[in-house]
Amino acid sequence: MTWLALIAAGGFEVVGVLNVKRLGEKQKNALYYMIFCFGLSFLLLSYAMTEIPMGMAYDIWTGIGTIGSALLGMLLFSEPKDWKRLACIGVILFSAVGLKLVA
Amino acid sequence: MNRNWLFVLIAGVLEIFWVSGLKHADNSLEWIVTITAIATSFCLLTYASKSLPVGTLYAVFTGIGTAGTVLAEMVVFGEPFNMYKIIFIATLLCGVVGLKILSSSKETTEMEVKGG
Numbered sequence: 001m002t003w004l005a006l007i008a009a010g011g012f013e014v015v016g017v018l019n020v021k022r023l024g025e026k027q028k029n030a031l032y033y034m035i036f037c038f039g040l041s042f043l044l045l046s047y048a049m050t051e052i053p054m055g056m057a058y059d060i061w062t063g064i065g066t067i068g069s070a071l072l073g074m075l076l077f078s079e080p081k082d083w084k085r086l087a088c089i090g091v092i093l094f095s096a097v098g099l100k101l102v103a
Numbered sequence: 104m105n106r107n108w109l110f111v112l113i114a115g116v117l118e119i120f121w122v123s124g125l126k127h128a129d130n131s132l133e134w135i136v137t138i139t140a141i142a143t144s145f146c147l148l149t150y151a152s153k154s155l156p157v158g159t160l161y162a163v164f165t166g167i168g169t170a171g172t173v174l175a176e177m178v179v180f181g182e183p184f185n186m187y188k189i190i191f192i193a194t195l196l197c198g199v200v201g202l203k204i205l206s207s208s209k210e211t212t213e214m215e216v217k218g219g
Contacts, residue, residue, distance in 0.1 A: 017157060017161050018157070020145065020148050020149050020152050020157065020160075020161075021152045021157040023149045023152075024149045024150065024151075024152035024153040025153070034145070062165055062169070065161065065165065066158075066161060066162050066165055069157055069158050069161045069162075070158030070159075070161075070162065071158070072158075073156050073157045073158035073159075074158065077156070077157065079156035079157070079158055079159075080156060082205065084201070084205055085156075085159065085202065085205055087201075088162075088198045088199075088201035088202045088205065089158065089159065089162040089198070089202070090198075091194055091195070091197060091198035091201070092162045092163070092165075092166040092195055092198035092199060092202075093162065094194070095166070095169075095170070095191045095192070095194045095195030095198065096165060096166055096169040096170075096191075096195060098187070098191040098194075099169055099170065099173050099188060099191040099192065099195070100169065102185060102187040102188055102191065103173055103176070103182075103185075103188060
């Protein structure tokens with residue numbers, strides 16, 4: 001159950017990030033969706049942390065959010081698919097995951 | 104520095120404050136500051152998302168937040184220093200700077216930014 005909650009938290013985080021983008025494009029209701037998604041995402045994350053170790057839960061959550069928003073950005077908003085850009089995002093993700101694991 | 108990137112950096116720095124706030128705030132003033140920081144950092148992100156790819160933006164935002172929070176825990180809240188943490192913070196900064204260089208070379212095609 002906590003693992004399911006963690007994956008759902010990652011999913012809502014990605015939808016939240018997409019609404020950051022939609023809000024930038026001045027789409028109606030994007031603000032409410034954004035607050036709702038991030039709120040739910042944090043709630044699910046903190047629920048997941050009751051059983052899954054905090055560092056690991058945070059890593060998986062950030063990982064889903066970072067990879068998911070990069071992928072959806074490319075698919076939905078035709079953002080650049082440049083491999084150098086993906087490599088940099090990968091380096092950031094790797095470091096963030098590493099930081100939480102050693103912390 | 105381009106204004107959108109500046110906004111992402113400020114949003115990331117604010118994230119350090121609000122993450123620390125969520126963890127350590129214990130009176131109403133501190134909670135007000137924390138919530139204001141959350142709202143401001145998301146406003147800045149929204150603004151920057153008009154011109155920067157949202158994938159790049161979110162990676163940089165989370166990256167700065169994570170690295171900064173680990174640093175803040177060590178410097179302000181007395182968590183133990185650890186060589187691995189410093190190394191990961193350094194590689195993370197490389198990623199952020201790399202993205203910045205890639206995006207600025209795209210914005211200023213005529214000037215051809217070299218190196219990096």
